[in-house]
Amino acid sequence: MDWRGIFGVLTGIGVLLFVLAATLLRETLPPARRHGGGVLRTTGRHLGELGQDRVFVTLLIASAAGGVAFFTYLSQSSFVLQNEYGLSPQLFSLVFAANALANMIGAQASRLGVRRLGPVRMYLGGQTATAFAALLFAGVALAGLPVAAVVGALALYLFSTGIGGPNGTTIALGAHAERAGTASAALGTLQFTIGPIVAPLAAVGGSNAISMSGTMAVASCVAAALAWLVVRPLAVRAAAGPADGTPSRADER
Secondary structure: OOHHHHHHHHHHHHHHHHHHHHHHOOOOOOHHHOOOOOHHHHHHHHHHHHHOOHHHHHHHHHHHHHHHHHHHHHHHHHHHHHHHOOOOHHHHHHHHHHHHHHHHHHHHHHHHHHHHHHHHHHHHHHHHHHHHHHHHHHHHHHHOOOHHHHHHHHHHHHHHHHHHHHHHHHHHHHOOHHHHHHHHHHHHHHHHHHHHHHHHHOOOOOOOHHHHHHHHHHHHHHHHHHHHHHHHHHHHHHHHOOOOOOOOHHHHO
8 A cells, every 4th residue: 555545544543442442441540539620720730740840850851852762763764774775665664663573572671670670770771772772873874884784773772762761651650649640641742742843853954864863862862861860869869768767759669
């Protein structure tokens, strides 16, 4: 099919998901914990409370930077790999699917590693690995290495995002159980708004490996720097707990 058919398939999947959600998913929040009415007022209050949490705001900005890198990959990879490196549409589809699989493997590796290392260490490791992979991709592009090196760097990038992303969400929502829906919505909205807006701007002069990798590297390094400069120190202090030895909220989580 041509590109129009893709949207037909997506529409069908969306309708199916809507039907499944409407018919099979049930509310799990106990009635005593539900609030009635005042949605806009409640959401506004929750957003104000989230804005006072330095860790959450930092993770929000880091998530937006990660979205820029990810949407740069989504929007430019087909042009770069097909036009610049000569992949056929079918071969690009296989590479794209392999990278998606690498992302899933990274998420499963995170699930196993977080039990022993905790979400903060996994988040820092994932963000660091993501920045390294993006810088590696930039180095490969600048050196003019063959397509195999490009594909390998992109696979490492997607694997690393699978490790860092879920743990960032865990940390962001960990202290906001009563407003987790608003917090999750804020993370997703900013990431899926800033990324699609900024990513195409990097291709104004044309999609090529250097502009693509450069944008991904800068955005990923910003996210990693925020993780190390803000999230780690605050998380370490929270994990230390009160001086009297009673458990902290981080210990409880």
